Amino acid sequence: MSIGVTATYRFPTHPEQQKQAEQYALGLTVGSWTDIGHLEQEQLKKHKGEVISVEKGEEKDTVKIFYPAANFSADLPAILTTVYGKLSFFEGYELIDLTFDNEVLSQFPGPRFGVKGIRETLEVHDRPLLMAIFKGVMGRDLSFFSEQLEDLLEGGIDLIKDDEILFENDLTPFYKRVTTAKGILDRHYEQTGHRALYAVNLSGKTNELHEKAERAAELGANALLFNVHAYGLDALQSLRENNNINLPIVAHSALSGVLAGQPVGGYSYSLLVGKMTRMAGGDFSLYPSPYGNVAISRNDALAIGQALTEENPFEKVFSVPSAGIHPGMVPQLLEDFGSESLVINAGGGIFGHPDGPVQGTKAFRAAIDASVKGISLEEAAATSEPLKRAIDQWGTAVSAKG
Amino acid sequence: MSIGVTATYRFPTHPEQQKQAEQYALGLTVGSWTDIGHLEQEQLKKHKGEVISVEKGEEKDTVKIFYPAANFSADLPAILTTVYGKLSFFEGYELIDLTFDNEVLSQFPGPRFGVKGIRETLEVHDRPLLMAIFKGVMGRDLSFFSEQLEDLLEGGIDLIKDDEILFENDLTPFYKRVTTAKGILDRHYEQTGHRALYAVNLSGKTNELHEKAERAAELGANALLFNVHAYGLDALQSLRENNNINLPIVAHSALSGVLAGQPVGGYSYSLLVGKMTRMAGGDFSLYPSPYGNVAISRNDALAIGQALTEENPFEKVFSVPSAGIHPGMVPQLLEDFGSESLVINAGGGIFGHPDGPVQGTKAFRAAIDASVKGISLEEAAATSEPLKRAIDQWGTAVSAKG
Numbered sequence: 001m002s003i004g005v006t007a008t009y010r011f012p013t014h015p016e017q018q019k020q021a022e023q024y025a026l027g028l029t030v031g032s033w034t035d036i037g038h039l040e041q042e043q044l045k046k047h048k049g050e051v052i053s054v055e056k057g058e059e060k061d062t063v064k065i066f067y068p069a070a071n072f073s074a075d076l077p078a079i080l081t082t083v084y085g086k087l088s089f090f091e092g093y094e095l096i097d098l099t100f101d102n103e104v105l106s107q108f109p110g111p112r113f114g115v116k117g118i119r120e121t122l123e124v125h126d127r128p129l130l131m132a133i134f135k136g137v138m139g140r141d142l143s144f145f146s147e148q149l150e151d152l153l154e155g156g157i158d159l160i161k162d163d164e165i166l167f168e169n170d171l172t173p174f175y176k177r178v179t180t181a182k183g184i185l186d187r188h189y190e191q192t193g194h195r196a197l198y199a200v201n202l203s204g205k206t207n208e209l210h211e212k213a214e215r216a217a218e219l220g221a222n223a224l225l226f227n228v229h230a231y232g233l234d235a236l237q238s239l240r241e242n243n244n245i246n247l248p249i250v251a252h253s254a255l256s257g258v259l260a261g262q263p264v265g266g267y268s269y270s271l272l273v274g275k276m277t278r279m280a281g282g283d284f285s286l287y288p289s290p291y292g293n294v295a296i297s298r299n300d301a302l303a304i305g306q307a308l309t310e311e312n313p314f315e316k317v318f319s320v321p322s323a324g325i326h327p328g329m330v331p332q333l334l335e336d337f338g339s340e341s342l343v344i345n346a347g348g349g350i351f352g353h354p355d356g357p358v359q360g361t362k363a364f365r366a367a368i369d370a371s372v373k374g375i376s377l378e379e380a381a382a383t384s385e386p387l388k389r390a391i392d393q394w395g396t397a398v399s400a401k402g
Numbered sequence: 403m404s405i406g407v408t409a410t411y412r413f414p415t416h417p418e419q420q421k422q423a424e425q426y427a428l429g430l431t432v433g434s435w436t437d438i439g440h441l442e443q444e445q446l447k448k449h450k451g452e453v454i455s456v457e458k459g460e461e462k463d464t465v466k467i468f469y470p471a472a473n474f475s476a477d478l479p480a481i482l483t484t485v486y487g488k489l490s491f492f493e494g495y496e497l498i499d500l501t502f503d504n505e506v507l508s509q510f511p512g513p514r515f516g517v518k519g520i521r522e523t524l525e526v527h528d529r530p531l532l533m534a535i536f537k538g539v540m541g542r543d544l545s546f547f548s549e550q551l552e553d554l555l556e557g558g559i560d561l562i563k564d565d566e567i568l569f570e571n572d573l574t575p576f577y578k579r580v581t582t583a584k585g586i587l588d589r590h591y592e593q594t595g596h597r598a599l600y601a602v603n604l605s606g607k608t609n610e611l612h613e614k615a616e617r618a619a620e621l622g623a624n625a626l627l628f629n630v631h632a633y634g635l636d637a638l639q640s641l642r643e644n645n646n647i648n649l650p651i652v653a654h655s656a657l658s659g660v661l662a663g664q665p666v667g668g669y670s671y672s673l674l675v676g677k678m679t680r681m682a683g684g685d686f687s688l689y690p691s692p693y694g695n696v697a698i699s700r701n702d703a704l705a706i707g708q709a710l711t712e713e714n715p716f717e718k719v720f721s722v723p724s725a726g727i728h729p730g731m732v733p734q735l736l737e738d739f740g741s742e743s744l745v746i747n748a749g750g751g752i753f754g755h756p757d758g759p760v761q762g763t764k765a766f767r768a769a770i771d772a773s774v775k776g777i778s779l780e781e782a783a784a785t786s787e788p789l790k791r792a793i794d795q796w797g798t799a800v801s802a803k804g
Contacts, residue, residue: 210609
């Protein structure tokens with residue numbers, strides 16, 4: 001068989017699923033087959049889609065169809081339009097995986113830094129990273145922003161990100177956020193030898209993204225936050241492939257609930273927020289944790305984590321399971337996602353600490369340090385007042401969305 | 403109240419929907435309200451989201467939330483991330499409409515040509531337009547492509563589009579399709595005085611789209627086909643806003659079934675494929691007809707048609723309800739979508755005509771000419787052999803998806 005992409009679907013059960021799938025494989029490639037002559041068949045052979053397998057199930061059948069690479073350019077818009085452009089209209093038709101032949105995969109960049117590169121930059125190798133989300137910046141000015149950043153750094157944060165709904169605005173303009181944060185991060189490094197990354201929200205019109213990101217890099221930005229699904233995966237890839245940007249990218253999954261969170265159709269999270277986000281060049285993939293109020297299922301979250309780290313030609317990508325995270329959840333996060341590629345990310349879990357964000361950050365760091373050593377939080381809290389206070393507030397019980 | 407955008411959602415019923423909605427309105431804007439002082443409330447007032455109304459329903463409640471424009475830049479990625487970025491993760495949360503204050507709306511372009519401009523270009527004012535899709539070009543070369551185009555023109559076609567899954571390829575390269583078609587279309591115009599548009603599939607990487615489209619325009623392309631949802635609505639808008647392109651855009655809805663075709667979540671088709679496609683600058687919106695095998699419901703199709711033509715600051719946009727269209731459906735199409743903004747689009751309904759595509763095109767033209775005059779197809783078939791043969795093959799019965 002030729003080179004190409006194999007799509008794995010879940011289709012509603014159908015008595016003649018094999019036959020139906022063969023019609024799709026033709027319809028989405030050469031169109032027709034039996035009513036054309038032998039010579040034409042020879043000519044069209046390398047363009048013809050093939051049903052690889054049909055596995056019957058109770059409510060859904062799992063169907064694999066192979067699409068030759070001769071039919072599309074090696075970009076996700078072309079590939080997704082081919083394999084799912086039309087089938088997306090059929091109720092209950094899920095696209096759960098894509099398997100790319102290496103010749104196709106090698107035309108994608110993967111992350112520029114990945115887990116390895118980020119850990120080298122931050123010089124942190126033996127524990128999950130800790131990320132914070134600025135809180136309540138909307139409507140406030142740069143002094144408010146600066147104060148939060150100072151507090152987080154004092155507490156020992158590794159990464160700080162904008163809220164994904166903080167866009168260009170008069171009070172905290174994009175470039176000002178970059179230069180203000182750079183001043184604070186540089187001074188912090190000089191004083192403590194501790195580096196941190198600030199992911200500024202790269203937003204605006206598609207056509208302005210590159211210029212903005214390049215200028216941000218020139219001004220000393222050290223990371224970008226990007227709402228991938230507001231633009232499309234290929235826009236992420238284009239940022240990754242621009243060598244004038246050269247910054248780690250936190251790929252935010254906002255809006256992906258439409259695409260992957262549907263009960264009977266759409267993409268799987270592991271494909272969209274895991275595999276394709278990695279291929280396209282995210283260094284971090286931020287998605288709802290299975291524990292908070294904005295939750296995806298634990299199975300989905302674990303599958304994303306696996307897709308971001310499983311063996312393939314690309315560097316591993318950090319999982320950033322987010323929303324509703326407090327220090328009492330750290331052992332569970334470690335158990336679910338492992339230490340190496342995990343970022344523990346909190347907003348309310350830091351700023352809502354009874355003693356404020358400095359202590360809130362310290363509570364997380366204490367929880368992380370204990371957990372990687374296998375020390376229980378209760379035991380660690382005996383020697384960490386911030387952690388004790390956090391546990392008094394939020395407890396240590398974790399319930400995941402099934 | 404300040405200037406902004408009002409989102410209309412359908413949320414699963416909830417005993418305290420009002421309270422819950424107010425939490426969202428805060429959470430997606432200033433974050434918190436009751437626990438901040440009066441001075442801060444004054445400062446944050448113009449950024450605060452507001453619940454406009456909650457209308458209780460049986461399975462779903464209709465909730466309207468207002469988001470101040472002060473919080474986002476006037477682009478769809480920022481607006482959609484604000485109003486649906488997080489809420490998209492909640493099961494069964496539908497975004498069915500967005501209402502934009504004029505100050506926001508005026509920052510969007512709408513179509514460059516629209517129904518009016520296209521009709522002036524084609525000099526066709528008194529009937530729906532007829533579009534054909536090239537058939538089976540994948541794996542075939544330019545002579546095959548040319549022959550189909552010649553046949554369609556001979557039959558009296560107004561518009562021809564690439565199949566949306568025809569991408570850059572060696573046999574029919576993008577620029578060659580443009581120049582080949584231009585030669586044929588120019589000659590046809592010289593000989594007959596009849597203009598037609600050919601929409602070439604603008605595909606590839608996001609960052610290459612503009613250069614490709616500009617070059618295509620220079621080479622004499624007269625329309626573009628664009629898989630909007632493979633890239634995002636803002637990518638469509640950026641093409642519309644580029645004055646070096648200056649070509650009508652056929653916005654194809656491939657992949658939008660994921661976003662809008664879900665039984666319990668996602669966007670409404672009228673918002674996604676109707677209102678926002680029009681705002682962003684599509685001249686034509688191509689979507690599944692309610693009659694074919696790749697069908698959306700008749701209600702959804704009609705709602706799209708309405709959103710493309712209802713009174714607003716933008717030019718009207720053509721509806722192109724597609725898939726499974728044959729000449730016998732023309733009266734139903736006219737009844738459902740009206741003559742003015744309708745494009746009748748066929749692939750198999752033209753190429754599958756028993757006497758081939760020239761006669762297939764003529765059959766449609768005869769059906770259209772009769773229908774706008776209120777003459778029945780049976781009556782028209784008495785004086786049109788191509789139409790008679792089409793009706794013998796496909797009949798005139800139409801059943802829509804409910």
